[in-house]
Amino acid sequence: MIRKNRLFTPGPTQLLPSAQLAMAAATMHHRTAEFRALYSKVLADLKTFVGSKNDVVMFTASGTGAMEAAVSNLTSPGDKVLVVTAGKFGERWESLAKAYGCQVDSVRAAYGETVSPEQVKAALKPDHVALYMQASESSTGVRHDVEGIARLLKGTTTLLVVDSITGLGTTKFDVDGWGIDVIIGGSQKAVMIPPGLAYCAVSDRAWQRMESTKNPRYYFDLRKERKNGAKGESSYTPSTALVAALGAALDYIREQGGGDLATGSDLLIRNAETAAAMTRAAAQALGLKLFAASSPGAALTAITSPEGVDSSDIVKAFRNHFGAVVANGQGEMKGQLFRIAHLGFYDYLDTIAIIGALENVLAGVGRKVELGAGLKAAQQVYAQSSASKATA
């Protein structure tokens, strides 16, 4: 059969066609009224999308750029920080904080597991200037308890920094209510556009902290970007094409919400939750084990490769037979699991299709599979979901 190339990876994700068109049409100079209007609208819409009253700052960079900003701007050499880590992205926080001369304490869980607030409570010290964590650990599919950990930090001077790069658009947060000081997103995830933009919402407390922190920063200077952002500009030449694409993507999310962006953002989250629940049910019905069984997130589903099967063969079969790109395990997890994304531009039809493909791929690697068993389980989850009732 013919193959359509489709991304089912947790970043980059499938592109939104209207955003692709907006990119192609973006012949714009960044120091013009036209671009300032677009940039201001995108920054304002991102606040709504993130769900915070805090100012949003954007960089032309992959998501790690905003992670680096959250370390370099909020710490001084020798500062003590606490990192919650249970995967490759948690480990990135540790490396980043060390690169900026911080003393790093870590609360760790095994790959596929999450860290409990009790563990964090036991490790948290008054002199930790910041706690760095993921909302969704994309390397394992785990969802961390941001709300529970945020509660521990109330009344302390420890800033809460959440890499929510696959959390935004897949997970409900009360950013200001819980007291998340910095929440970070990236363009190639739930907002359905190519990699190259990183953004974050920053609290008053965090802005104040920056007045005294001493680590070096130049391109990733949050205060400088905030100042220029208020005028509809970025400090340097931004990726105008990606900003245009992001504008179109946020318009699409608003349209899906019947003209209201906050409603559209909630719908996007429920969409991912439904697709994730369908995929988990299908995997289990097919006799597969979930890699993050105790705390699975909605951004992606990580599935353990069956006994004796290298997940690289599963990833290859998806691509060769169906044109579907799913992700292998990262680092030491390569070969042991595969990951199917739900964040962004994935609908019911995509979800059913990837589950149908999964059944064939498993049969192809020599597993005994009852064709249709995974689909049946997914259909049942859908039929019982609020999604099936919402569109009468």
Ligand SMILES: *Cc1c(COP(=O)(O)O)cnc(C)c1O
């Ligand atoms: C994608 C991702 C990042 C950012 O990676 P970049 O390659 O720099 O865009 C960071 N954290 C998580 C959890 C991610 O999924």
